[in-house]
Amino acid sequence: GDSVTQMEGPVTLSEEAFLTINCTYTATGYPSLFWYVQYPGEGLQLLLKATKADDKGSNKGFEATYRKETTSFHLEKGSVQVSDSAVYFCALSEDNQGGKLIFGQGTELSVKP
Amino acid sequence: GAVVSQHPSWVICKSGTSVKIECRSLDFQATTMFWYRQFPKQSLMLMATSNEGSKATYEQGVEKDKFLINHASLTLSTLTVTSAHPEDSSFYICSAPTRTGGFLDEQFFGPGTRLTVL
Numbered sequence: 001g002d003s004v005t006q007m008e009g010p011v012t013l014s015e016e017a018f019l020t021i022n023c024t025y026t027a028t029g030y031p032s033l034f035w036y037v038q039y040p041g042e043g044l045q046l047l048l049k050a051t052k053a054d055d056k057g058s059n060k061g062f063e064a065t066y067r068k069e070t071t072s073f074h075l076e077k078g079s080v081q082v083s084d085s086a087v088y089f090c091a092l093s094e095d096n097q098g099g100k101l102i103f104g105q106g107t108e109l110s111v112k113p
Numbered sequence: 114g115a116v117v118s119q120h121p122s123w124v125i126c127k128s129g130t131s132v133k134i135e136c137r138s139l140d141f142q143a144t145t146m147f148w149y150r151q152f153p154k155q156s157l158m159l160m161a162t163s164n165e166g167s168k169a170t171y172e173q174g175v176e177k178d179k180f181l182i183n184h185a186s187l188t189l190s191t192l193t194v195t196s197a198h199p200e201d202s203s204f205y206i207c208s209a210p211t212r213t214g215g216f217l218d219e220q221f222f223g224p225g226t227r228l229t230v231l
Contacts, residue, residue, distance in 0.1 A: 036222075043117070043206070044157075044222040089156065099145060099210035099217045105156040 002027045006104035021075040023090035031092040033073040038087045134192045134226045136207030137146035142187035143209035151204040159220040163190040
């Protein structure tokens with residue numbers, strides 16, 4: 001079945017450091033790919049998405065490119081802030097009508113001032 | 114963006130009792146909602162798809178008699194954990210998608226409900 005694998009956390013960075021969180025997937029079809037963020041005490045929020053190969057999703061300085069050849073969707077940000085501290089989830093959906101999401105295990109990011 | 118609420122935000126109950134969790138889409142209608150379970154430091158596991166006007170679709174390994182789902186209206190789905198036991202203690206999250214022309218726009222997630230069974 002479909003699955004998503006993320007790098008394990010927690011990841012601890014200093015403010016203004018470069019961030020990469022790796023995400024790879026397995027899928028039978030051509031899924032849409034997502035990054036969600038969960039801030040402490042809050043619900044998941046969509047951070048960015050890409051619906052086809054070579055698409056780049058971007059939002060709030062974060063970006064990720066849908067790489068079909070490597071089945072990857074790595075999240076990057078050039079300069080993290082303390083306010084970026086959260087848990088980040090990579091996810092895929094095979095079904096753009098149903099909306100069922102398969103999540104990776106989540107990566108906790110802690111940014112120190 | 115659209116808002117999804119859950120009630121209660123946390124609940125403590127005794128073993129053997131039943132607990133109902135509500136999920137509401139506040140400013141949009143959702144014919145489908147999803148229920149997830151999240152263990153500490155772990156991913157969200159899809160439990161079931163709640164369908165307005167028909168039976169819920171459960172994922173493999175999820176006991177449908179234990180986790181009763183009712184999609185009462187286009188803005189409300191409920192999850193009832195029946196005869197709860199300590200191993201049911203978890204964080205339960207619902208989501209609802211907005212759609213355009215039948216196709217998914219975006220999933221919106223509720224803030225979650227922390228269930229503790231003593």
